[in-house]
Amino acid sequence: MKNNFDAVVIGGGAAGLSGALMLARSRRTVVVVDSGTPRNAPAHGVHGLLGHDGIPPSELLKRGREEVRSYGGEIIDGEVSSAEPDGDGFTVTLAGGQALRARRLLVATGLRDELPDVPGLARHWGCGLVHCPYCHGWEVRDEPIGVLAVGPASVHHAVLFRQLTDDLVYFTNGTGLDDATRARFAGKGIRVVDTPVAAVETDGDEITGVRLAGGEVVPRRVIAVMTRMFARTDGIEGLRLPMADLPDGLGRHFVTGAAGSTAVPGVWVAGNATDPTAQVGASAAAGALAGARINADLLS
Numbered sequence: 605m606k607n608n609f610d611a612v613v614i615g616g617g618a619a620g621l622s623g624a625l626m627l628a629r630s631r632r633t634v635v636v637v638d639s640g641t642p643r644n645a646p647a648h649g650v651h652g653l654l655g656h657d658g659i660p661p662s663e664l665l666k667r668g669r670e671e672v673r674s675y676g677g678e679i680i681d682g683e684v685s686s687a688e689p690d691g692d693g694f695t696v697t698l699a700g701g702q703a704l705r706a707r708r709l710l711v712a713t714g715l716r717d718e719l720p721d722v723p724g725l726a727r728h729w730g731c732g733l734v735h736c737p738y739c740h741g742w743e744v745r746d747e748p749i750g751v752l753a754v755g756p757a758s759v760h761h762a763v764l765f766r767q768l769t770d771d772l773v774y775f776t777n778g779t780g781l782d783d784a785t786r787a788r789f790a791g792k793g794i795r796v797v798d799t800p801v802a803a804v805e806t807d808g809d810e811i812t813g814v815r816l817a818g819g820e821v822v823p824r825r826v827i828a829v830m831t832r833m834f835a836r837t838d839g840i841e842g843l844r845l846p847m848a849d850l851p852d853g854l855g856r857h858f859v860t861g862a863a864g865s866t867a868v869p870g871v872w873v874a875g876n877a878t879d880p881t882a883q884v885g886a887s888a889a890a891g892a893l894a895g896a897r898i899n900a901d902l903l904s
Contacts, residue, residue, distance in 0.1 A: 609633045611898055612696050612706035614684050614840060617642050618884045619875025619891035620712030621668035626895030628675035632902065635678040635704060636669075637696065643714050643876065644884070646730025652738050653885045664884070684839035694843075694870065708898045711840060711858070711873045712891060715880055717831035718855070720754060720777070724804035725827070732811035733827050737764040739883060745769060750814050750824040752801065753779040755852045758830055765828050766792050773822055775814060777801045797822060830854065833880040843868055855880060864894035872898055 611627050613620045616638025627634040642661060644650065649658040656664060669679050683699040687709065696704040717735070719726050725733060734740040741764075748771040751762040759781075762774050773795045774781075781796065789796055797816070805813040805821055813821040833855035835847065846859040846867050857880055864872040874894040875887040882890065 606633075607703060608705045609635050609707070610902055611635075611708045611710060611895075612637065612694070612704050613710040613712060614687065614696065615712035615714055615836075615875070615877070616640075616665065616669070616679065617712060617714050617875060618664070618668070618888040619714075619877075619894075620710065621665065621672055622888040622891035623710045623712060623872075623874055623895035623898070624672045624677050624891075625668070625675065626892045627899055628672055628677035630896075630899040631676075632899055633676075634672075635680060636672065637680045637682055637684055637698065637704075639683045640681055643717065644730070647739070648731070648743075650884050651740065651742065652883055686842055687840045688842035689868070689870075707870070707902060709843070709871045710864075710891070710894055710898060711843070711845070711871060711877060712875045712887075713836035713838075713840065713877045715833045715835050715855070715857070715876045717833055719831055720752060720829060722752070722801055722804060724806055725752075725829075728804070728806070728809075728811055728827070731809070732825065733829065735829060735831055736883070737761075737768065737828075741765065741768045744826045747771075747825040748823060749773070749826045749828055750775055750822065752814075752827055752829040753777050753781075754830050754832070755779055755854070757852050757854060759785055761828060761830050762789070762794060763792065766794055773797055773814075773824065775801050775822075833857070833876070835877040835880075843871055845871065845873065850880065863897040864890060865897065870901075 610632040611634045613624045613636040616636045624636045644661045685699045686697045694706045745768045750773045799816040803815045813823045858873045858878045860878045864874045872894040874891040
Protein backbone atom coordinates (compact mmCIF):
# COMPACT_ATOMS: atom_id res chain seq x y z
CA MET A 605 0.00 0.00 0.00
CA LYS A 606 1.19 3.50 -0.82
CA ASN A 607 1.70 5.82 2.14
CA ASN A 608 0.91 9.22 0.62
CA PHE A 609 -2.71 10.31 0.30
CA ASP A 610 -4.71 13.39 -0.42
CA ALA A 611 -6.78 12.55 2.67
CA VAL A 612 -6.76 10.11 5.55
CA VAL A 613 -10.12 9.47 7.20
CA ILE A 614 -9.88 8.36 10.83
CA GLY A 615 -13.00 6.34 11.61
CA GLY A 616 -15.07 4.19 9.26
CA GLY A 617 -18.64 4.73 10.39
CA ALA A 618 -21.35 6.50 8.42
CA ALA A 619 -19.60 9.88 8.57
CA GLY A 620 -16.14 8.61 7.71
CA LEU A 621 -17.23 6.36 4.85
CA SER A 622 -19.46 9.07 3.36
CA GLY A 623 -16.60 11.54 3.44
CA ALA A 624 -14.27 9.00 1.85
CA LEU A 625 -16.87 8.21 -0.82
CA MET A 626 -17.16 11.87 -1.78
CA LEU A 627 -13.38 12.21 -2.00
CA ALA A 628 -12.89 9.00 -3.95
CA ARG A 629 -15.56 10.01 -6.45
CA SER A 630 -13.62 13.25 -6.91
CA ARG A 631 -10.58 11.13 -7.84
CA ARG A 632 -8.74 11.96 -4.65
CA THR A 633 -6.47 9.36 -3.10
CA VAL A 634 -8.10 8.49 0.21
CA VAL A 635 -7.72 5.85 2.88
CA VAL A 636 -10.04 5.09 5.79
CA VAL A 637 -8.53 3.76 9.02
CA ASP A 638 -11.17 2.00 11.10
CA SER A 639 -10.91 0.17 14.43
CA GLY A 640 -14.11 -1.81 13.83
CA THR A 641 -15.91 -0.67 17.01
CA PRO A 642 -18.96 1.30 15.83
CA ARG A 643 -21.18 2.85 18.48
CA ASN A 644 -24.33 1.19 17.14
CA ALA A 645 -22.89 -2.33 16.88
CA PRO A 646 -25.26 -3.81 19.55
CA ALA A 647 -28.37 -2.53 17.76
CA HIS A 648 -30.42 -4.93 15.64
CA GLY A 649 -31.06 -2.33 12.97
CA VAL A 650 -30.56 1.26 11.85
CA HIS A 651 -33.86 3.14 11.88
CA GLY A 652 -35.01 6.42 10.43
CA LEU A 653 -32.55 6.11 7.52
CA LEU A 654 -34.56 6.69 4.37
CA GLY A 655 -34.37 3.76 1.97
CA HIS A 656 -32.48 1.61 4.48
CA ASP A 657 -34.76 1.51 7.52
CA GLY A 658 -33.99 -1.54 9.63
CA ILE A 659 -30.73 -2.45 7.92
CA PRO A 660 -28.28 -4.13 10.33
CA PRO A 661 -25.42 -1.72 11.22
CA SER A 662 -22.80 -4.22 10.04
CA GLU A 663 -24.50 -4.58 6.64
CA LEU A 664 -24.67 -0.81 6.15
CA LEU A 665 -20.94 -0.46 6.87
CA LYS A 666 -20.13 -3.41 4.61
CA ARG A 667 -21.96 -1.77 1.71
CA GLY A 668 -20.30 1.56 2.46
CA ARG A 669 -16.85 0.01 2.39
CA GLU A 670 -17.60 -1.69 -0.91
CA GLU A 671 -18.74 1.60 -2.41
CA VAL A 672 -15.61 3.44 -1.27
CA ARG A 673 -13.37 0.71 -2.69
CA SER A 674 -15.28 0.72 -5.98
CA TYR A 675 -14.01 4.25 -6.62
CA GLY A 676 -10.43 3.48 -5.66
CA GLY A 677 -10.56 4.36 -1.97
CA GLU A 678 -8.71 2.14 0.47
CA ILE A 679 -9.69 0.74 3.87
CA ILE A 680 -7.31 -0.22 6.68
CA ASP A 681 -8.59 -2.27 9.59
CA GLY A 682 -6.54 -0.90 12.46
CA GLU A 683 -6.10 1.74 15.10
CA VAL A 684 -4.39 5.11 14.97
CA SER A 685 -1.68 5.48 17.59
CA SER A 686 -0.79 9.07 16.70
CA ALA A 687 -1.76 11.85 14.29
CA GLU A 688 0.23 15.05 14.11
CA PRO A 689 0.86 18.01 11.82
CA ASP A 690 3.94 17.45 9.70
CA GLY A 691 5.09 20.30 7.47
CA ASP A 692 2.33 21.09 4.99
CA GLY A 693 0.38 17.95 5.89
CA PHE A 694 -0.02 15.30 8.54
CA THR A 695 1.52 12.02 9.59
CA VAL A 696 -0.83 9.35 10.87
CA THR A 697 0.86 6.40 12.56
CA LEU A 698 -0.98 3.12 13.02
CA ALA A 699 -0.72 0.79 15.99
CA GLY A 700 1.32 -1.64 13.90
CA GLY A 701 3.89 1.05 13.10
CA GLN A 702 2.83 1.95 9.55
CA ALA A 703 2.96 5.69 8.87
CA LEU A 704 0.58 7.39 6.45
CA ARG A 705 1.18 10.82 4.98
CA ALA A 706 -1.90 12.97 4.34
CA ARG A 707 -2.48 16.41 2.89
CA ARG A 708 -5.79 16.65 4.76
CA LEU A 709 -7.53 14.77 7.59
CA LEU A 710 -11.15 13.91 8.26
CA VAL A 711 -11.74 12.87 11.88
CA ALA A 712 -14.84 10.69 12.22
CA THR A 713 -13.99 8.76 15.37
CA GLY A 714 -17.50 8.82 16.80
CA LEU A 715 -18.08 8.72 20.51
CA ARG A 716 -18.31 6.43 23.48
CA ASP A 717 -21.40 6.25 25.67
CA GLU A 718 -21.05 6.26 29.43
CA LEU A 719 -23.95 4.58 31.21
CA PRO A 720 -25.08 5.07 34.82
CA ASP A 721 -23.37 2.67 37.21
CA VAL A 722 -26.35 0.45 37.93
CA PRO A 723 -25.80 -3.31 38.30
CA GLY A 724 -27.32 -5.30 35.45
CA LEU A 725 -27.83 -2.27 33.20
CA ALA A 726 -25.00 -2.28 30.66
CA ARG A 727 -25.52 -5.81 29.34
CA HIS A 728 -28.83 -4.75 27.75
CA TRP A 729 -27.37 -1.79 25.83
CA GLY A 730 -28.90 -1.52 22.37
CA CYS A 731 -31.71 -4.00 23.11
CA GLY A 732 -33.83 -3.57 26.24
CA LEU A 733 -31.77 -0.53 27.21
CA VAL A 734 -32.27 2.31 24.73
CA HIS A 735 -31.39 5.98 24.53
CA CYS A 736 -32.96 7.49 21.41
CA PRO A 737 -36.73 7.63 20.84
CA TYR A 738 -36.17 8.23 17.13
CA CYS A 739 -33.72 5.34 16.71
CA HIS A 740 -35.49 2.74 18.85
CA GLY A 741 -38.85 4.18 19.89
CA TRP A 742 -41.11 2.39 17.43
CA GLU A 743 -39.54 -0.94 18.36
CA VAL A 744 -40.41 -0.49 22.07
CA ARG A 745 -43.84 1.10 21.59
CA ASP A 746 -46.56 0.10 24.06
CA GLU A 747 -44.04 -1.63 26.35
CA PRO A 748 -43.75 -0.76 30.06
CA ILE A 749 -40.86 1.74 29.88
CA GLY A 750 -38.76 3.12 32.71
CA VAL A 751 -36.76 6.32 32.25
CA LEU A 752 -33.67 6.35 34.44
CA ALA A 753 -32.88 10.00 35.11
CA VAL A 754 -29.33 11.31 34.91
CA GLY A 755 -30.09 15.04 35.14
CA PRO A 756 -32.37 17.85 33.92
CA ALA A 757 -32.25 16.69 30.28
CA SER A 758 -33.97 13.44 31.27
CA VAL A 759 -37.24 15.34 31.72
CA HIS A 760 -37.53 15.98 27.98
CA HIS A 761 -36.39 12.41 27.38
CA ALA A 762 -39.33 11.14 29.43
CA VAL A 763 -41.86 13.28 27.57
CA LEU A 764 -40.59 11.95 24.24
CA PHE A 765 -40.90 8.33 25.34
CA ARG A 766 -44.37 9.02 26.77
CA GLN A 767 -45.53 9.46 23.17
CA LEU A 768 -44.71 5.80 22.63
CA THR A 769 -46.35 4.15 25.65
CA ASP A 770 -49.10 4.73 28.18
CA ASP A 771 -47.05 2.96 30.86
CA LEU A 772 -44.04 5.09 31.73
CA VAL A 773 -42.23 5.37 35.07
CA TYR A 774 -39.65 8.08 35.78
CA PHE A 775 -36.94 7.05 38.24
CA THR A 776 -35.40 10.23 39.64
CA ASN A 777 -32.50 8.22 41.12
CA GLY A 778 -31.13 11.11 43.15
CA THR A 779 -31.73 13.85 40.59
CA GLY A 780 -33.90 16.83 41.35
CA LEU A 781 -37.44 17.27 40.08
CA ASP A 782 -39.34 20.48 40.80
CA ASP A 783 -43.03 20.75 41.61
CA ALA A 784 -43.93 22.15 38.20
CA THR A 785 -42.36 19.18 36.45
CA ARG A 786 -44.05 16.74 38.82
CA ALA A 787 -47.37 18.35 38.00
CA ARG A 788 -46.60 18.17 34.29
CA PHE A 789 -45.74 14.49 34.60
CA ALA A 790 -48.92 13.82 36.56
CA GLY A 791 -50.93 15.42 33.78
CA LYS A 792 -49.31 13.13 31.25
CA GLY A 793 -49.80 10.02 33.35
CA ILE A 794 -46.09 9.58 34.10
CA ARG A 795 -45.46 7.92 37.46
CA VAL A 796 -42.50 9.30 39.43
CA VAL A 797 -40.39 7.06 41.70
CA ASP A 798 -37.96 8.85 44.01
CA THR A 799 -36.46 5.81 45.74
CA PRO A 800 -32.90 5.21 44.48
CA VAL A 801 -32.40 2.44 41.94
CA ALA A 802 -30.37 -0.54 43.17
CA ALA A 803 -30.24 -2.82 40.12
CA VAL A 804 -31.91 -4.00 36.95
CA GLU A 805 -33.75 -7.32 37.20
CA THR A 806 -33.49 -9.72 34.27
CA ASP A 807 -34.69 -13.09 33.06
CA GLY A 808 -32.12 -14.38 30.59
CA ASP A 809 -31.63 -11.64 28.02
CA GLU A 810 -34.84 -9.83 28.94
CA ILE A 811 -35.30 -6.93 31.35
CA THR A 812 -38.08 -7.70 33.82
CA GLY A 813 -37.93 -4.80 36.25
CA VAL A 814 -36.08 -2.17 38.24
CA ARG A 815 -35.16 -3.06 41.82
CA LEU A 816 -35.22 -0.15 44.23
CA ALA A 817 -33.00 0.42 47.26
CA GLY A 818 -35.77 -0.76 49.57
CA GLY A 819 -36.15 -4.07 47.74
CA GLU A 820 -39.31 -3.28 45.77
CA VAL A 821 -39.22 -4.29 42.10
CA VAL A 822 -41.03 -2.08 39.59
CA PRO A 823 -41.88 -4.26 36.56
CA ARG A 824 -40.41 -2.83 33.34
CA ARG A 825 -39.57 -4.34 29.96
CA VAL A 826 -37.55 -1.42 28.60
CA ILE A 827 -35.28 1.16 30.20
CA ALA A 828 -34.49 4.47 28.51
CA VAL A 829 -31.51 6.48 29.65
CA MET A 830 -29.54 9.45 28.40
CA THR A 831 -25.88 8.54 28.24
CA ARG A 832 -22.89 10.76 28.82
CA MET A 833 -21.25 11.07 25.39
CA PHE A 834 -17.54 11.58 24.89
CA ALA A 835 -15.87 12.08 21.52
CA ARG A 836 -13.23 9.43 20.93
CA THR A 837 -9.82 11.05 21.07
CA ASP A 838 -7.51 8.03 21.33
CA GLY A 839 -4.51 8.49 19.08
CA ILE A 840 -5.37 11.95 17.81
CA GLU A 841 -4.46 14.04 20.84
CA GLY A 842 -1.48 15.43 18.93
CA LEU A 843 -3.80 17.34 16.60
CA ARG A 844 -4.84 19.53 19.55
CA LEU A 845 -8.37 19.91 18.23
CA PRO A 846 -10.55 22.28 20.29
CA MET A 847 -13.15 20.58 22.47
CA ALA A 848 -16.06 21.73 24.61
CA ASP A 849 -18.33 20.28 27.29
CA LEU A 850 -21.91 19.37 26.47
CA PRO A 851 -24.72 20.98 28.54
CA ASP A 852 -25.74 19.43 31.86
CA GLY A 853 -22.51 17.46 32.17
CA LEU A 854 -23.54 15.08 29.40
CA GLY A 855 -20.09 14.71 27.88
CA ARG A 856 -17.58 16.36 25.60
CA HIS A 857 -17.28 16.91 21.84
CA PHE A 858 -15.03 18.45 19.19
CA VAL A 859 -15.80 22.06 18.31
CA THR A 860 -16.33 22.62 14.59
CA GLY A 861 -17.33 25.36 12.22
CA ALA A 862 -19.01 25.26 8.82
CA ALA A 863 -19.01 21.80 7.18
CA GLY A 864 -16.93 20.35 10.02
CA SER A 865 -13.97 22.69 9.67
CA THR A 866 -11.79 23.12 12.75
CA ALA A 867 -9.34 25.64 14.17
CA VAL A 868 -6.55 23.34 12.97
CA PRO A 869 -5.95 24.06 9.26
CA GLY A 870 -6.39 20.96 7.14
CA VAL A 871 -8.49 19.03 9.67
CA TRP A 872 -12.25 18.46 9.49
CA VAL A 873 -14.48 16.59 11.94
CA ALA A 874 -17.80 14.93 11.07
CA GLY A 875 -20.39 12.74 12.75
CA ASN A 876 -21.00 12.02 16.42
CA ALA A 877 -17.52 13.20 17.41
CA THR A 878 -18.75 16.76 16.93
CA ASP A 879 -22.55 16.30 16.87
CA PRO A 880 -23.31 13.67 19.53
CA THR A 881 -27.06 13.53 18.88
CA ALA A 882 -26.81 13.08 15.10
CA GLN A 883 -28.46 9.94 13.79
CA VAL A 884 -26.84 7.80 11.09
CA GLY A 885 -28.38 9.79 8.23
CA ALA A 886 -27.25 13.12 9.64
CA SER A 887 -23.76 11.78 10.30
CA ALA A 888 -23.50 10.46 6.75
CA ALA A 889 -24.63 13.82 5.36
CA ALA A 890 -22.10 15.66 7.52
CA GLY A 891 -19.33 13.36 6.32
CA ALA A 892 -20.28 13.87 2.68
CA LEU A 893 -20.27 17.66 3.12
CA ALA A 894 -16.90 17.58 4.88
CA GLY A 895 -15.50 15.40 2.10
CA ALA A 896 -16.68 17.88 -0.52
CA ARG A 897 -15.11 20.80 1.39
CA ILE A 898 -11.83 18.90 1.74
CA ASN A 899 -11.82 18.27 -2.00
CA ALA A 900 -12.38 21.97 -2.68
CA ASP A 901 -9.68 22.94 -0.20
CA LEU A 902 -7.20 20.68 -1.97
CA LEU A 903 -7.67 22.77 -5.11
CA SER A 904 -5.99 25.75 -3.49
